[in-house]
Amino acid sequence: MQKVFARPQSMLETTSHFCPGCHHGTVHRLLCEAIDHYGIRENTVGVPGVGCGVFLYDYIDIDVCEAPHGRAPAVATGMKRVAPENFIFTYQGDGDLGAIGFSEVVHTANRGENITVIFVNNSVYGMTGGQMAPTTLLGQRTTTSPRGRDLRNDGYPLRMTEMLAALEGVVFAARVSLHTAAHVKKARKAVMKAFHTQLEGTGFSFIEFISACPTNWNLSSQESVNRIEKEIIPYYKTGIFKEKDGGG
Amino acid sequence: MLQGCVALAEGAIAAGCRYYFGYPITPQNDIPEYLSGRLPQVGGVFIQAESEIASINMLLGASAAGARAMTSSSGPGISLMQEGLSYMAGSELPGLVVNITRIGPGLGGIASSQGDYWQATRGGGHGDYRLIVLAPNSVQEMYDLTIKAFYLSDKYRNPAMILADAILGQMKEPVRLKKPPVEIPHKPWALTGASGRKAQIIKSLYLGDGEMEEHNWHLYEKYEQLQRRDTLVEIDVDDNADILLISFGSCSRMVQSAVGMARSRGLKVGFVRPITLFPFPHDTIRELSREVGRVLTVEMNTGQMWDDVRLSLHPGCRASLLARPGGGIPSPAQILSKMEKLLKAGDKVAEGIC
Amino acid sequence: MYYDIILSGFGGQGILLTGDLLASAAMLEDKHVTWMPSYGVEMRGGAASCTVVVSSTRIGSPISEKIQGLISMSKPSLLKYQGRIRSGGLLVLNTSFADPDLVEREDITKICLPASEIAYQEVGEYKMANMVVLGAFAAHSGVVSLEKLEEAAEVLLTGRKKKLVPVVKKALNCGGSYKKYVRAVQPVKG
Numbered sequence: 001m002q003k004v005f006a007r008p009q010s011m012l013e014t015t016s017h018f019c020p021g022c023h024h025g026t027v028h029r030l031l032c033e034a035i036d037h038y039g040i041r042e043n044t045v046g047v048p049g050v051g052c053g054v055f056l057y058d059y060i061d062i063d064v065c066e067a068p069h070g071r072a073p074a075v076a077t078g079m080k081r082v083a084p085e086n087f088i089f090t091y092q093g094d095g096d097l098g099a100i101g102f103s104e105v106v107h108t109a110n111r112g113e114n115i116t117v118i119f120v121n122n123s124v125y126g127m128t129g130g131q132m133a134p135t136t137l138l139g140q141r142t143t144t145s146p147r148g149r150d151l152r153n154d155g156y157p158l159r160m161t162e163m164l165a166a167l168e169g170v171v172f173a174a175r176v177s178l179h180t181a182a183h184v185k186k187a188r189k190a191v192m193k194a195f196h197t198q199l200e201g202t203g204f205s206f207i208e209f210i211s212a213c214p215t216n217w218n219l220s221s222q223e224s225v226n227r228i229e230k231e232i233i234p235y236y237k238t239g240i241f242k243e244k245d246g247g248g
Numbered sequence: 249m250l251q252g253c254v255a256l257a258e259g260a261i262a263a264g265c266r267y268y269f270g271y272p273i274t275p276q277n278d279i280p281e282y283l284s285g286r287l288p289q290v291g292g293v294f295i296q297a298e299s300e301i302a303s304i305n306m307l308l309g310a311s312a313a314g315a316r317a318m319t320s321s322s323g324p325g326i327s328l329m330q331e332g333l334s335y336m337a338g339s340e341l342p343g344l345v346v347n348i349t350r351i352g353p354g355l356g357g358i359a360s361s362q363g364d365y366w367q368a369t370r371g372g373g374h375g376d377y378r379l380i381v382l383a384p385n386s387v388q389e390m391y392d393l394t395i396k397a398f399y400l401s402d403k404y405r406n407p408a409m410i411l412a413d414a415i416l417g418q419m420k421e422p423v424r425l426k427k428p429p430v431e432i433p434h435k436p437w438a439l440t441g442a443s444g445r446k447a448q449i450i451k452s453l454y455l456g457d458g459e460m461e462e463h464n465w466h467l468y469e470k471y472e473q474l475q476r477r478d479t480l481v482e483i484d485v486d487d488n489a490d491i492l493l494i495s496f497g498s499c500s501r502m503v504q505s506a507v508g509m510a511r512s513r514g515l516k517v518g519f520v521r522p523i524t525l526f527p528f529p530h531d532t533i534r535e536l537s538r539e540v541g542r543v544l545t546v547e548m549n550t551g552q553m554w555d556d557v558r559l560s561l562h563p564g565c566r567a568s569l570l571a572r573p574g575g576g577i578p579s580p581a582q583i584l585s586k587m588e589k590l591l592k593a594g595d596k597v598a599e600g601i602c
Numbered sequence: 603m604y605y606d607i608i609l610s611g612f613g614g615q616g617i618l619l620t621g622d623l624l625a626s627a628a629m630l631e632d633k634h635v636t637w638m639p640s641y642g643v644e645m646r647g648g649a650a651s652c653t654v655v656v657s658s659t660r661i662g663s664p665i666s667e668k669i670q671g672l673i674s675m676s677k678p679s680l681l682k683y684q685g686r687i688r689s690g691g692l693l694v695l696n697t698s699f700a701d702p703d704l705v706e707r708e709d710i711t712k713i714c715l716p717a718s719e720i721a722y723q724e725v726g727e728y729k730m731a732n733m734v735v736l737g738a739f740a741a742h743s744g745v746v747s748l749e750k751l752e753e754a755a756e757v758l759l760t761g762r763k764k765k766l767v768p769v770v771k772k773a774l775n776c777g778g779s780y781k782k783y784v785r786a787v788q789p790v791k792g
Contacts, residue, residue: 415664421636501663502663
């Protein structure tokens with residue numbers, strides 16, 4: 001009998017603690033597939049920020065260094081400068097990257113650090129209980145925007161990929177989603193390209209994953225998928241926003 | 249002859265440090281300016297970061313990758329680094345942070361001050377941790393103690409700080425550049441990729457039952473060891489001394505002058521200079537204060553080290569403080585006159601700020 | 603021996619380098635030395651100054667309230683620092699930038715030299731006035747020898763500045779024979 005679907009080698013055999021319908025597991029899997037594909041498990045270091053993503057080390061069988069909230073790109077910069085031969089990626093949520101760590105990611109991108117930033121955007125602060133994030137959509141109810149995000153009070157949802165794509169130091173920038181099999185396939189391709197970019201040594205690569213947080217959205221898994229399709233994708237358009245020569 | 253900041257930078261290079269991350273702030277800019285030219289000459293990397301927050305986290309990353317690395321700043325910038333320092337201590341990562349202090353609080357001023365003593369020795373960031381704090385008082389020590397700081401930092405896997413000020417940073421003195429063989433210890437914990445070994449994690453998050461308490465006792469034990477084995481102090485005490493002067497850093501230079509003047513007038517005096525501010529030489533001061541009944545602490549703040557001195561004193565020893573917290577430097581003449589006043593008054597002068 | 607001196611003037615007159623040269627020469631004579639530039643708020647307004655301490659024993663304070671010597675190259679620096687000279691101390695004044703009538707002290711030795719003019723006449727360079735006053739200071743005080751100052755100049759002036767070494771040496775020696783240029787050295791009265 002032929003095995004057609006298996007756990008990637010670099011993925012630890014463990015039970016997921018993530019909530020049903022959460023997309024962190026899918027992101028982990030895509031990362032592991034790319035790590036296996038390029039055969040780089042033994043020289044990869046992951047740098048998760050603070051949030052649900054910090055538990056990266058419970059799922060991926062690689063060296064991992066925790067970073068303070070928002071600071072993963074700075075930590076990764078230090079690591080990459082010491083060991084340019086290693087493959088370094090950060091793994092950050094929307095609060096981590098888009099709010100408290102905005103400065104670090106922008107300047108790391110602008111320096112063209114040869115690292116890969118994995119940005120998981122689920123439009124809320126997941127770990128702390130569903131507060132409003134910089135990426136929360138207008139009108140979206142969260143525990144700190146109980147009447148819905150109000151433009152006059154809270155401003156607009158932040159489009160990080162578009163912003164970063166505008167920087168000269170960025171070689172590859174894409175936004176992908178994981179809510180359908182077709183989208184996952186596109187996401188896989190984007191991850192491969194981002195990894196390839198760093199392995200080629202051409203500069204900063206960035207992928208934003210639109211991801212569900214059914215628990216904090218107060219929706220079922222299926223409803224969450226529907227929400228991504230109907231409400232999120234229209235605002236956060238998927239696609240490759242930057243692909244410089246030499247990238248991908 | 250070298251300037252203090254340059255001697256410190258050369259000390260870092262002699263210690264095998266090849267990575268510097270920092271953000272401009274007066275009065276420490278001579279360090280990044282010098283290293284931006286010097287580090288590439290020795291195959292090193294200099295990055296001017298976007299903030300002190302980024303600087304300390306770049307240091308964290310470089311340290312996690314196994315390298316000797318450093319950052320430098322001054323008061324306000326060091327405040328911004330406290331988060332990273334707490335994470336480094338919690339994650340047991342070595343690394344050097346240099347504080348060429350300003351006067352605070354707030355934007356304060358750029359003249360010499362020792363007002364960051366509490367911040368340096370009590371942590372400053374959140375949680376149950378300490379920094380290894382070394383306080384040079386000469387340009388030679390700016391060089392020597394930088395090398396020592398890297399050594400202690402690696403030995404205990406804990407961030408170390410050089411606490412100095414504009415006097416020490418700007419001053420030039422002759423320096424003997426001893427080039428010790430660089431011995432960077434093997435760091436099996438470093439994250440180099442899981443090649444030929446199990447994957448490793450560097451972290452400070454422990455959510456399991458009792459894990460955090462165990463971790464904090466482990467850190468505590470390191471600090472106890474530091475106290476026992478690596479406390480540094482300079483002692484210069486006359487037989488039958490009537491008064492003991494305690495001072496650190498640049499301020500101790502003025503005290504040394506005052507001690508010389510006092511001796512030339514026939515006074516019997518003692519001088520103690522903590523070189524490590526953490527670990528603090530509690531035992532030395534307790535012992536000496538048993539023999540000498542009167543202690544005068546001289547500081548360029550409102551009496552921050554005085555706290556540690558009073559914790560150390562032998563019961564019955566009288567503690568006085570001469571404090572200059574605003575950029576003013578206590579002159580040797582001023583110190584001498586306080587000393588004489590205290591000795592004249594004998595037991596009549598109560599403890600306190602004089 | 604112990605000697606402390608403030609060197610002072612405008613930024614651009616080479617005050618800090620002059621102090622560095624003095625301290626380096628003393629170091630070459632196996633003395634303990636410190637060189638401390640003015641910093642912080644003192645740096646405003648284009649003023650420059652530094653304190654040099656030379657001692658046969660370990661030096662405590664690198665700054666001094668009362669000084670044994672003052673080199674002043676400008677009017678503001680003269681007015682600011684002359685009060686700090688110890689009684690019986692020494693003032694070397696560049697009268698090209700400060701009127702000697704402004705010297706209020708009667709209890710010190712004064713060497714008042716038109717150092718900028720001397721520098722221009724003798725070595726063709728106004729900017730060597732700092733070396734002229736340093737030479738005069740060394741010759742009169744004996745804190746360091748002219749030979750060691752020359753040696754220190756060779757050590758300190760490297761790279762693009764190396765070509766200045768002969769001019770510096772000449773200017774130092776002009777200062778060394780300062781008696782030629784002053785009408786009278788005014789000794790301590792009484």
